[in-house]
Amino acid sequence: MSMWNKREDPPAPRPASVPPAPAPAPAPEIKKEPTPVSSTPFRAPDAEARNSATIGKSVKIVGQIFAKEDLYVDGDVEGTIETIDNKITIGPNGRVQASIRARDDSILGQDQGNVETSDKVDIRKEAKLVGDITTARISIEDGALFKGSIDIRKPEPKGATSPAATPITAKTVEAPAHAAAATTGAATTGR
Amino acid sequence: MLSERLRSIFRKENIPVSYEPKPAASQSTAAVRAVAAASTKGRSQRSTPLTRQSRGLEQFFFNVRDIVGLSILDCAGANQDNLDFLINLGHKVYSQDLVRNLDDCFQDLAEQTNPGRIEYFLKQNLDYPPQSIDGALLWDSLQFMSPALLNAVVERLYDVMRPESYLLAFFTATEKMTDVASHSFRIADNKTIVLTERGIRPAGQVFNNRSLEKLFSKFESVKFFLTRESLREVIVRR
Numbered sequence: 204m205s206m207w208n209k210r211e212d213p214p215a216p217r218p219a220s221v222p223p224a225p226a227p228a229p230a231p232e233i234k235k236e237p238t239p240v241s242s243t244p245f246r247a248p249d250a251e252a253r254n255s256a257t258i259g260k261s262v263k264i265v266g267q268i269f270a271k272e273d274l275y276v277d278g279d280v281e282g283t284i285e286t287i288d289n290k291i292t293i294g295p296n297g298r299v300q301a302s303i304r305a306r307d308d309s310i311l312g313q314d315q316g317n318v319e320t321s322d323k324v325d326i327r328k329e330a331k332l333v334g335d336i337t338t339a340r341i342s343i344e345d346g347a348l349f350k351g352s353i354d355i356r357k358p359e360p361k362g363a364t365s366p367a368a369t370p371i372t373a374k375t376v377e378a379p380a381h382a383a384a385a386t387t388g389a390a391t392t393g394r
Numbered sequence: 395m396l397s398e399r400l401r402s403i404f405r406k407e408n409i410p411v412s413y414e415p416k417p418a419a420s421q422s423t424a425a426v427r428a429v430a431a432a433s434t435k436g437r438s439q440r441s442t443p444l445t446r447q448s449r450g451l452e453q454f455f456f457n458v459r460d461i462v463g464l465s466i467l468d469c470a471g472a473n474q475d476n477l478d479f480l481i482n483l484g485h486k487v488y489s490q491d492l493v494r495n496l497d498d499c500f501q502d503l504a505e506q507t508n509p510g511r512i513e514y515f516l517k518q519n520l521d522y523p524p525q526s527i528d529g530a531l532l533w534d535s536l537q538f539m540s541p542a543l544l545n546a547v548v549e550r551l552y553d554v555m556r557p558e559s560y561l562l563a564f565f566t567a568t569e570k571m572t573d574v575a576s577h578s579f580r581i582a583d584n585k586t587i588v589l590t591e592r593g594i595r596p597a598g599q600v601f602n603n604r605s606l607e608k609l610f611s612k613f614e615s616v617k618f619f620l621t622r623e624s625l626r627e628v629i630v631r632r
Contacts, residue, residue, distance in 0.1 A: 326472075341481075343474050345473060348491070349471075349489055350495075351489065352486060353486065353487045
């Protein structure tokens with residue numbers, strides 16, 4: 204009978220108790236280096252400020268500003284701003300009491316001072332500009348407040364050269380044989 | 395119609411139900427005034443541009459034709475149309491908005507008699523070197539000034555305008571103290587302007603030809619053009 208009995212499987216060996224894993228060694232301290240702070244100023248999300256240096260609305264500068272890139276001014280500036288080959292934008296929060304020299308000037312805020320640009324001045328409808336403008340082109344939206352003078356100076360076209368002046372030469376004309384005295388002809392100049 | 399009315403008086407049953415007695419005379423006058431006031435109010439709210447010919451403007455530009463590089467004072471407030479027109483003629487533009495600046499300097503007409511405020515207004519708006527302005531487009535700004543301020547402004551204009559230069563100004567032709575529409579003016583061409591009403595303001599005083607001649611008595615000549623809109627266009631030669 205025992206031969207028909209189900210063979211009793213030998214009891215499964217008890218798994219050996221796994222010794223608890225040793226406590227992991229404490230991870231070495233990772234020294235966190237301070238996050239490097241970018242030295243470039245915070246860039247406003249506006250499209251015009253995206254690729255330009257920015258003076259934020261909480262910033263006030265008294266003095267002279269020289270820039271070799273586009274400049275977006277949304278704060279207070281007193282003095283002068285100069286970026287001859289680039290564009291200046293005065294943002295809606297900008298309050299500028301300065302003379303400005305730039306290639307282009309776009310004004311959405313307040314500007315009190317003369318503006319001199321080689322290309323264009325753009326005065327938006329919320330802008331307030333008091334001062335004299337010297338530029339090649341100007342556009343002003345309805346609603347903008349402007350008080351001052353506008354002097355348009357078109358740039359000279361490239362490649363145009365003033366015609367060379369013909370040197371003035373005195374011309375001695377021999378008097379005809381029958382004339383007693385020699386005469387001097389009048390010099391002519393061409394344009 | 396009259397016979398029918400007479401018949402209806404004697405036949406009461408035939409008086410139509412919809413018949414309403416005419417209002418009394420005083421009531422009708424009040425109604426007319428109310429309608430007039432309503433139409434005036436409506437007109438002030440309307441800002442539909444009006445294009446019209448201007449004899450005064452034509453005369454002004456005729457006098458400066460073929461001359462470039464002039465300094466023109468435009469008191470309509472800076473707008474692209476006027477700037478383009480004057481710049482394309484080769485002129486330098488001095489831009490002011492005298493009507494708007496009146497509100498900045500004076501609270502009401504009574505304050506326009508204050509000598510200190512008048513001097514401040516002149517300093518803020520007409521501070522130009524003597525005889526430096528070659529033409530002045532004053533539009534309708536002068537008619538909103540009280541006599542004291544107006545005299546001071548005209549005196550200053552005489553000082554800053556070059557001899558033989560011209561000044562253009564518009565005055566209401568209604569010879570009674572009333573509120574007058576204020577407009578913005580855009581130059582369409584040398585004899586066409588586009589007017590857009592921008593509010594109703596009290597006139598500074600009553601104007602007629604005689605008072606205007608007296609106002610500009612220091613100037614060399616004064617010429618008047620009367621328009622269909624009861625506007626007196628005045629061209630003055632310094």
